[in-house]
Amino acid sequence: MAGLDQIAGIHFLHPSIGFLALALVMAFLSNERYMTWRWLLLAPPVLAIFSVMSLTFGPDGPRELASLHYLGQTLNLGRVDALALVFANVFAIQSLIGFIYALHVPDRGQHMAACLYIAGGFGCVFAGDYITLFIFWELMSIGSVFLIWLRRTQAATAAGFRYFLFHIFGGLFLLAGLLLRHADLGTFAFTAVSPDAARYYDYIILIGFLVNAACVPLHAWLPDAYPEATVTGAVFMSAFTTKTAVYVLARGYAGFEVLAIGGLVMCLYGVFYATIENNARRILSYHIVSQVGYMVCGIGIGTAMTLDGACAHAYAHILYKGLLFMGAGCLLYSAGTAKLTELGGLASRLPLVMICYMVGAVSISGMPLFNGFVSKTMTITGAAEAHRTWLALGMELAAVGTFLSVGIKLPYFAFWSKPTSTVALKPIPWNMYAGMIISSLLCLGIGIFPQTLYGLLPFPTDYTPYTAWHVLQACLILGFTGLGFYVMRAIIPPHASRNLDFDILYRLIGRGFVKLVSVPAAAIDNIWTDVYEKVGLKGLLASGIVTSIFDVKVIDGVLDGSAKGVREVGGATVARSQTGRLQDYLAAAVSIGLAIFAAVWFLG
Amino acid sequence: MREPQLLGSWLEAARARADAWKKALFAVLGALVVLNIFITPHHPHFVGEGLPGFWAVFSLGAAIAMVYVLKKIVYPVLARPEDDNGRP
Numbered sequence: 001m002a003g004l005d006q007i008a009g010i011h012f013l014h015p016s017i018g019f020l021a022l023a024l025v026m027a028f029l030s031n032e033r034y035m036t037w038r039w040l041l042l043a044p045p046v047l048a049i050f051s052v053m054s055l056t057f058g059p060d061g062p063r064e065l066a067s068l069h070y071l072g073q074t075l076n077l078g079r080v081d082a083l084a085l086v087f088a089n090v091f092a093i094q095s096l097i098g099f100i101y102a103l104h105v106p107d108r109g110q111h112m113a114a115c116l117y118i119a120g121g122f123g124c125v126f127a128g129d130y131i132t133l134f135i136f137w138e139l140m141s142i143g144s145v146f147l148i149w150l151r152r153t154q155a156a157t158a159a160g161f162r163y164f165l166f167h168i169f170g171g172l173f174l175l176a177g178l179l180l181r182h183a184d185l186g187t188f189a190f191t192a193v194s195p196d197a198a199r200y201y202d203y204i205i206l207i208g209f210l211v212n213a214a215c216v217p218l219h220a221w222l223p224d225a226y227p228e229a230t231v232t233g234a235v236f237m238s239a240f241t242t243k244t245a246v247y248v249l250a251r252g253y254a255g256f257e258v259l260a261i262g263g264l265v266m267c268l269y270g271v272f273y274a275t276i277e278n279n280a281r282r283i284l285s286y287h288i289v290s291q292v293g294y295m296v297c298g299i300g301i302g303t304a305m306t307l308d309g310a311c312a313h314a315y316a317h318i319l320y321k322g323l324l325f326m327g328a329g330c331l332l333y334s335a336g337t338a339k340l341t342e343l344g345g346l347a348s349r350l351p352l353v354m355i356c357y358m359v360g361a362v363s364i365s366g367m368p369l370f371n372g373f374v375s376k377t378m379t380i381t382g383a384a385e386a387h388r389t390w391l392a393l394g395m396e397l398a399a400v401g402t403f404l405s406v407g408i409k410l411p412y413f414a415f416w417s418k419p420t421s422t423v424a425l426k427p428i429p430w431n432m433y434a435g436m437i438i439s440s441l442l443c444l445g446i447g448i449f450p451q452t453l454y455g456l457l458p459f460p461t462d463y464t465p466y467t468a469w470h471v472l473q474a475c476l477i478l479g480f481t482g483l484g485f486y487v488m489r490a491i492i493p494p495h496a497s498r499n500l501d502f503d504i505l506y507r508l509i510g511r512g513f514v515k516l517v518s519v520p521a522a523a524i525d526n527i528w529t530d531v532y533e534k535v536g537l538k539g540l541l542a543s544g545i546v547t548s549i550f551d552v553k554v555i556d557g558v559l560d561g562s563a564k565g566v567r568e569v570g571g572a573t574v575a576r577s578q579t580g581r582l583q584d585y586l587a588a589a590v591s592i593g594l595a596i597f598a599a600v601w602f603l604g
Numbered sequence: 605m606r607e608p609q610l611l612g613s614w615l616e617a618a619r620a621r622a623d624a625w626k627k628a629l630f631a632v633l634g635a636l637v638v639l640n641i642f643i644t645p646h647h648p649h650f651v652g653e654g655l656p657g658f659w660a661v662f663s664l665g666a667a668i669a670m671v672y673v674l675k676k677i678v679y680p681v682l683a684r685p686e687d688d689n690g691r692p
Binding site: 155271272275276278279339347348349350351352353354355384385389392393396397400401404416420427428429430433468469472473475476477478479480481482483484485486487488491492495496497498499500501 | 605606607608611612613615616619626629632633636637639640643644645646649650659660661662663664665666667668670671672674675676678679681682683684685686687
């Protein structure tokens with residue numbers, strides 16, 4: 001058990017272990033007895049919080065706390081430093097909030113998927129080499145795709161496949177890049193790349209990272225898939241995939257100009273689409289693209305202040321975006337739809353949901369007293385102080401768009417616009433409120449006491465968000481954006497539609513491939529089948545009969561006839577296990593893969 | 605879980621006083637602009653930022669322009685039926 005000592009030693013309990021163990025345990029639990037075992041869901045997040053806290057208060061400086069040998073390589077599973085810890089810290093907190101919010105869901109499949117997904121996120125954050133990163137990166141893709149599929153609608157199945165194919169595409173770039181890098185440098189170590197010394201393989205890896213960061217134009221999987229995920233799954237997904245990508249970009253690619261420009265494009269692209277979108281969860285998805293844009297831009301500028309700003313914003317974003325998805329999830333759960341055209345007039349019937357949503361909305365908009373204010377202004381001020389005035393102005397423009405669409409449009413049309421709604425509302429379970437209230441308090445708490453967040457950042461900072469000018473500027477921007485909404489109130493109402501985005505490209509490619517297979521390839525196959533039936537099959541059948549008789553009577557008969565017996569017993573079982581559904585095969589493949597990895601981990 | 609009725613009826617009552625809220629908003633906006641005459645950035649990052657009312661004009665102009673361009677020009681080009689799942 002050398003592996004276990006290394007991973008779960010007194011110094012370092014890898015937060016992924018609890019989640020992986022719970023996923024394994026849940027395989028043996030039943031949905032019927034869910035009410036008795038559901039409290040177990042809170043154990044891995046609590047363990048993760050303790051683990052990360054103990055590391056945070058441990059000795060300073062980078063540490064390597066866990067490694068194991070696998071495939072002839074040394075995998076570094078426990079690289080711990082300030083950058084990893086700020087992300088691990090908020091991942092641990094958000095995993096607890098997410099599981100509290102999901103505590104009523106009697107579907108172990110969803111919880112297993114969430115566990116694998118979160119384990120993947122922690123694994124990436126503590127990975128010291130590219131192989132470890134790649135393994136956990138793919139685990140995240142697989143866990144998250146089940147959070148989409150398990151909504152069990154036709155749209156979710158289709159969106160899940162598109163999501164998964166696109167992430168495989170990104171993962172292959174990462175794999176190709178890390179192998180080429182190894183061929184050139186002879187190391188898998190995951191270290192920072194200097195913008196001046198970047199080689200072609202560094203850019204290939206960067207493409208893989210940018211897929212997960214939802215960088216325009218590689219972003220379309222996000223607003224395509226997240227609105228189709230389960231109510232509780234979307235809360236997890238809003239936190240981990242893109243922020244893990246932000247972490248690896250901050251770790252490896254700080255100071256790359258392409259990220260500074262790409263980040264600003266993301267900031268603006270996301271808010272533009274959110275302004276004309278109708279589905280509340282799709283509006284929030286576009287705002288993930290936009291908010292991650294701030295982080296990517298800060299990383300691209302690459303000064304200590306903008307890198308701190310990117311990390312602080314990731315921390316704040318995970319909390320308020322989870323809260324916003326929880327609020328929109330409550331609408332979907334209770335009213336049965338997240339489409340703004342079908343909502344409205346709910347404020348007096350769901351006042352707590354409205355208030356919690358608004359805490360998230362003013363946080364993302366950067367209102368003083370809330371966490372978005374202390375992180376967003378840091379990134380923008382950092383950009384301005386690095387003399388990147390146009391980037392700073394672009395981010396301010398995105399801030400106007402953010403308050404316009406998430407801060408005013410979405411809540412106005414969901415909660416207010418129509419007379420008091422009379423639609424039947426499904427009662428919302430207490431735990432969903434609990435998740436939202438905890439998030440709301442954290443958004444407010446960090447906004448009021450920013451030093452709690454600043455103390456975690458990788459670079460020491462003396463940035464003071466609460467100056468008279470910063471507060472006045474934020475109030476001016478929010479107030480006059482509100483006036484803009486009032487002036488344009490006749491034009492802004494949403495319409496029942498979905499807007500064309502880059503996902504149309506890969507839908508067309510997919511459809512083209514199916515056409516190619518079903519028309520020309522199928523025609524060739526038909527001709528070949530005819531020829532084969534008429535010429536080859538008869539001879540083959542005759543020789544097959546002779547071989548079969550020889551096998552059964554001579555070879556198996558000489559032994560003990562067991563092969564014949566096994567075939568008759570196993571045939572039906574094997575046939576039943578072949579469901580023909582790709583989702584089942586994927587689940588089986590990841591289970592076997594994890595079992596092998598666990599065996600190597602603990603026995604190796 | 606039941607939502608608190610008292611809060612719901614208070615929001616309902618607040619909604620009935622929309623005109624008062626509107627006046628309050630305008631008053632606050634006016635006060636912010638007045639404050640901006642006295643409070644300006646110590647180190648403006650670009651020329652306009654030091655002018656009182658810059659961010660008020662920027663935000664109002666940006667919000668109006670964004671909504672107009674996106675809803676009137678961009679939206680008609682991009683809009684597709686909502687549940688067609690991208691089929692042409």
